Amino acid sequence: MFTGIVQGLAEVISAEHRENFMQLTLALPPANCDQLQLGASIAVNGTCLTITHFEDNQVCFDLIAQTLSTTNLGQLQVGDRVNFERAARIGDEIGGHLLSGHVHDLAEVTRIERSPNNCTLWLKTAEKWRRYIFDKGFIALDGCSLTVKNCTDEGFCVGLIPETLSITRFGFITEGDLINLEIDSHTQAVVDSVERYLEHRSSN
Template identity: 35%
Template structure:
């Protein structure tokens, strides 16, 4: 579990294909690895990766075909910068929101504009995830806990203050940049719970039925 508050920006040092899978070595920059051991989790661009090898300034992780399919690591290259966060401890300040590191899909930056000292981004999410994104709700982009400031269909706006831009990879985001997207866990669990006994049916519930059920129970106005 993570909070989405980035601790360091690292860099991909090595990419080693292994059949359909990949092993990455990530140089960790200023991230303190003194309390990290084999088997621990480190969120890398919002993807929960398991440490399989460790040095004083880097770690290695294996990426499955599922991870490559859902994240921007499929197109990653040596030297690419990544946002890093170690897993939370019971005493960690929850400065962002609850982030699992289980990326849902890719989103795409569709516009970037400076507003005062801040940067405003509009991003396009996959249509099937739009129902989980709400104004003033939380969202995780490349591992960063952010507040959604406006929503227009499957598009949403983020306003990035200078500190966040300086301490993450967001300063380098441009129109067309593909980013890892994780929606708020609570929204997903509510939708699943509202299915009740229908959740046990093997075939997926049509979205229209789910939305009708949420409407009948007062969750949609």
């Protein structure tokens, strides 16, 4: 489980591709490497990955076909930087909202509006996910817990504060980039339950 509070940026050291498989190695900031363990989970651009090997501050992960087809991790190249968050522990402060690290889909950045102290990011999403996205609702983008600013017929937008821009990959995002999207599980459960109830009522 994760909180959506990105802890920083990790650098891609290697990305070895094989058929429907990739082995990814990241360099984490040394300050975030205490008590690393094999089998532990780290969210990379919001995707829950399992540590398969580590040495000093370099951490390795295996990515299978489902992960590569659903997320933006398959596009990574050496030198790229990614958002990371180590798994939450019991007693940790939940500063964002609870995330599973199971990415639902990719959202495309269609427009970026920047000013000295603000940044608005506009994204296009698939229709099947838009019914779960509401003004002022929670959304996770590349593992970052954010509040939806406005919804449109094709997607939504979020506002990014300077702190978010400084410690996450949103500081150097560009139009056309694909962002990992995880919708809020509680919102999804409520919407699905209401839709099933209404469908049941209309059929009786």
